[in-house]
Amino acid sequence: MAFEGLTERLQGAMRKLRGKGKISEKDLRETMREIRLALLEADVNFTVVKDFVKQVRDRAMGADVLEGLNPAQQIVKIVDEELTKTMGDEAVSLNKSPKIPTIIMMVGLQGAGKTTTAGKLALKLKDEENARPLMIAGDVYRPAAIDQLVQVAEGIDVPVFQLGTDVNPVEIVRQGLAQAAENHNDYVIIDTAGRLQIDEQLMNELSEIKDLAHPDEILLTVDAMTGQNAVATAEGFNDKLDVTGVVLTKLDGDTRGGAALSIRAVTGKPIKFIGQGEKMTDLDVFHPDRMASRILGMGDMLSLIEKTQKDFDEKQAKALTEKIQENSFDFDDFLDQLEQIQKMGPMEEIMKMIPGMANNPALKNVQMDPKDMDHLKAVVYSMTPQERANPDLLNPSRRRRIAAGSGRPVQAVNRMIKQFNQMKKTMNQMSKGNMAGVEQMMGS
Numbered sequence: 001m002a003f004e005g006l007t008e009r010l011q012g013a014m015r016k017l018r019g020k021g022k023i024s025e026k027d028l029r030e031t032m033r034e035i036r037l038a039l040l041e042a043d044v045n046f047t048v049v050k051d052f053v054k055q056v057r058d059r060a061m062g063a064d065v066l067e068g069l070n071p072a073q074q075i076v077k078i079v080d081e082e083l084t085k086t087m088g089d090e091a092v093s094l095n096k097s098p099k100i101p102t103i104i105m106m107v108g109l110q111g112a113g114k115t116t117t118a119g120k121l122a123l124k125l126k127d128e129e130n131a132r133p134l135m136i137a138g139d140v141y142r143p144a145a146i147d148q149l150v151q152v153a154e155g156i157d158v159p160v161f162q163l164g165t166d167v168n169p170v171e172i173v174r175q176g177l178a179q180a181a182e183n184h185n186d187y188v189i190i191d192t193a194g195r196l197q198i199d200e201q202l203m204n205e206l207s208e209i210k211d212l213a214h215p216d217e218i219l220l221t222v223d224a225m226t227g228q229n230a231v232a233t234a235e236g237f238n239d240k241l242d243v244t245g246v247v248l249t250k251l252d253g254d255t256r257g258g259a260a261l262s263i264r265a266v267t268g269k270p271i272k273f274i275g276q277g278e279k280m281t282d283l284d285v286f287h288p289d290r291m292a293s294r295i296l297g298m299g300d301m302l303s304l305i306e307k308t309q310k311d312f313d314e315k316q317a318k319a320l321t322e323k324i325q326e327n328s329f330d331f332d333d334f335l336d337q338l339e340q341i342q343k344m345g346p347m348e349e350i351m352k353m354i355p356g357m358a359n360n361p362a363l364k365n366v367q368m369d370p371k372d373m374d375h376l377k378a379v380v381y382s383m384t385p386q387e388r389a390n391p392d393l394l395n396p397s398r399r400r401r402i403a404a405g406s407g408r409p410v411q412a413v414n415r416m417i418k419q420f421n422q423m424k425k426t427m428n429q430m431s432k433g434n435m436a437g438v439e440q441m442m443g444s
């Protein structure tokens with residue numbers, strides 16, 4: 001699971017402050033020491049950690065936080081805001097050219113996920129903007145690279161311009177751009193060669209392509225799982241090519257989070273997208289605030305709702321948000337959600353987006369089994385429509401009837417209702433931005 005170590009350590013550091021009416025400077029020092037260690041252990045760049053800790057400490061000391069109301073909650077809030085700031089504050093969108101085509105050049109080391117990301121991006125543009133992208137196969141050093149791009153492109157029904165491996169990549173790009181102009185493609189995505197390490201020859205070739213194509217966007221793909229190496233790679237590419245954005249791939253397998261937290265601060269370049277799986281739909285816009293919430297284990301309801309929205313029409317998603325805010329989320333909504341979630345895949349990642357679930361001890365090491373989902377659904381199906389709409393009706397005799405009807409033990413029914421109520425409460429609090437919800441999740 002992404003970031004689990006960091007989330008646990010940060011929550012642990014801050015949990016010690018909970019319930020204290022007043023926090024001494026010594027308490028704060030101790031907490032900051034733990035936060036610093038947590039970040040270093042997560043492989044966050046040393047200078048970034050130093051600046052981060054200083055900012056949080058200064059803000060905590062500066063305002064009347066230590067003496068004020070709920071100091072622990074305020075410190076969580078400061079940490080949340082500073083994490084967001086470290087990652088760049090606002091989401092930064094793709095650069096677009098005022099006239100077609102917008103040219104996107106993909107660069108990165110071999111294996112970072114460049115070709116996969118080129119495909120994911122093409123699909124995203126197609127889905128979201130009805131765009132007609134053309135991909136150019138510029139990696140002539142590995143014959144398999146062109147085949148791979150062609151295969152990716154076929155899967156998403158996007159054309160590829162290629163001239164095999166015997167033509168100079170700069171020439172391929174020149175001819176590819178001419179074809180895009182002829183066909184009025186609105187986006188061109190250039191896949192370039194990678195190497196295992198940055199070398200001069202590669203950089204020279206990429207510079208030549210850049211000089212020819214004048215890309216609106218040079219997207220550097222880096223593998224989040226390589227931590228500080230990803231940051232060093234980003235610095236290397238940025239020095240030579242002045243990239244315009246970073247795509248952080250394989251975040252689904254990144255347990256530490258160091259790259260996500262360091263890249264913006266070290267290179268000054270925004271992370272624009274994150275790759276969170278191998279499927280073509282697993283590319284998301286990077287939102288620093290949502291990522292901060294995720295790192296703190298506060299969930300990411302907005303991304304969850306957006307993810308759902310793709311399968312879900314907008315009206316339904318809006319109604320769901322309203323229900324959460326009005327605290328009228330019921331078992332029918334729950335059932336809808338379960339069904340949507342089942343379509344969205346890797347259960348563990350989805351659960352993490354729900355506030356309070358990220359580091360819920362009950363979920364630790366739990367592999368979500370599709371059978372569990374079916375059990376949950378069976379319980380809801382055994383409720384009457386009145387019960388689903390009004391969970392308060394669920395008294396012990398009704399619960400026994402539901403257990404019998406669903407073939408589940410009554411304890412399982414009780415447990416599920418309890419979890420449902422907890423989830424409903426937390427979602428409602430999160431939707432109001434209520435920090436009490438956060439404290440509660442952190443175990444106060």
Ligand code: GDP
Nearest residue numbers: 110111112113114115116249250275276277278
């Ligand atoms: P390239 O050499 O940079 O073009 O890298 P590829 O696009 O061939 O990707 C290398 C491997 O990483 C492939 O097996 C991809 O499926 C995988 N990959 C790419 N992005 C992601 C991601 O976001 N998550 C996961 N889990 N795998 C990814």
